[in-house]
Amino acid sequence: MPAAAEKRYQGFTLVEALAAFAVASVVMIGVAALIHNVALTFERGTGAVDRSERLLLAFERLAEDLAAVRFVQRRTEAGLEAIFCAVPATGETPAKLVFVTAGGVLSGPFGEEVITLTIEQTDAVTSLIRRRAPWPGPAAPVEELMPQDPVVLLAGKFDAAFTFGRMMADGTMRWSDGWRGEFGLPRMVRLTLRDRQTGSDLGGGATFSLRADAPAICAEPEVGSACLLPGNKASPDTQARRTGRANP
Numbered sequence: 001m002p003a004a005a006e007k008r009y010q011g012f013t014l015v016e017a018l019a020a021f022a023v024a025s026v027v028m029i030g031v032a033a034l035i036h037n038v039a040l041t042f043e044r045g046t047g048a049v050d051r052s053e054r055l056l057l058a059f060e061r062l063a064e065d066l067a068a069v070r071f072v073q074r075r076t077e078a079g080l081e082a083i084f085c086a087v088p089a090t091g092e093t094p095a096k097l098v099f100v101t102a103g104g105v106l107s108g109p110f111g112e113e114v115i116t117l118t119i120e121q122t123d124a125v126t127s128l129i130r131r132r133a134p135w136p137g138p139a140a141p142v143e144e145l146m147p148q149d150p151v152v153l154l155a156g157k158f159d160a161a162f163t164f165g166r167m168m169a170d171g172t173m174r175w176s177d178g179w180r181g182e183f184g185l186p187r188m189v190r191l192t193l194r195d196r197q198t199g200s201d202l203g204g205g206a207t208f209s210l211r212a213d214a215p216a217i218c219a220e221p222e223v224g225s226a227c228l229l230p231g232n233k234a235s236p237d238t239q240a241r242r243t244g245r246a247n248p
Contacts, residue, residue, distance in 0.1 A: 055202065055203065057153075061130065062117075062191065062206075063208050065099075065130075066099075066189055066209070067210070067211050068101045068102035068211075069099050070083075070101060071185055072100050072138055073138065074139075074141075076181070079183070080183060082185050083099065084099045084186070085097070085099075085142070085143075085179065085180050087178055088177045088178050089119065094119050095160075095162065096117070096119075097116065097118075100112050100113070100115075100142075101113065101114075103134075112135045113134055114133045114142050115131070115147075116130070116133075117130055118131070119160045124157055125156065125157060126154075126155070126156065126157070126159060127154065127155045128155075128191075129151065131147035131148060131151075133145045157195075158193045158196060159193075159194040160193050161177065162177070162190065162192075163175045163176065163177055164176055164179045164188070164190075165186055165188035166186060167187045185210050187209070188207050188208065188210070189208045189210065190205060190207045191206050191208070192205065
């Protein structure tokens, strides 16, 4: 009888059971915290990869558009000017860049289309939006076109701005925040994306080259690179003849 009673009461005491539960709880809390940290780190890494991929895709799109910019002109009261207009943001008006480039499915009768890039603000988010419209030719003012198919290339809490490089006579590049009423095209276009918190340049000062950065008259042997010097403008009649397009 005493032996049976002793066998019946063998096992953990209440204090031991509580201690075991306490140790198990500590282990479970530690494992949960570790899993949370791993998941958070993975999410941050995945988010960084997604942002990098989106940034890369946006730069590729901009590089393709700007590399295919057409050197087309229109006649104004001040003379011939290239259809390449860039105005910085003023008040509630967003920064806007307009140019003619190689056509896609919406190309006009000349096989080209007008691209508009706008830097728009919505609350604290900055968006770089691309739109397009068929280019009807130099007789139609691009300011009156209604571009469609908006595509958000970039969006985030950063400050964005375009600058435009002009090649000077001494071989240096001079940058400006606008381009309007110019006879020719800029040589370079730079997009700056500045993080509002850290001030770092998210795009690393991405710079895009314009291949159609010289009028066709520059191909003449007797003219050569001299036509690229500042202030040297080709004759309107000669320019129209070499481009094969009549200016209005």
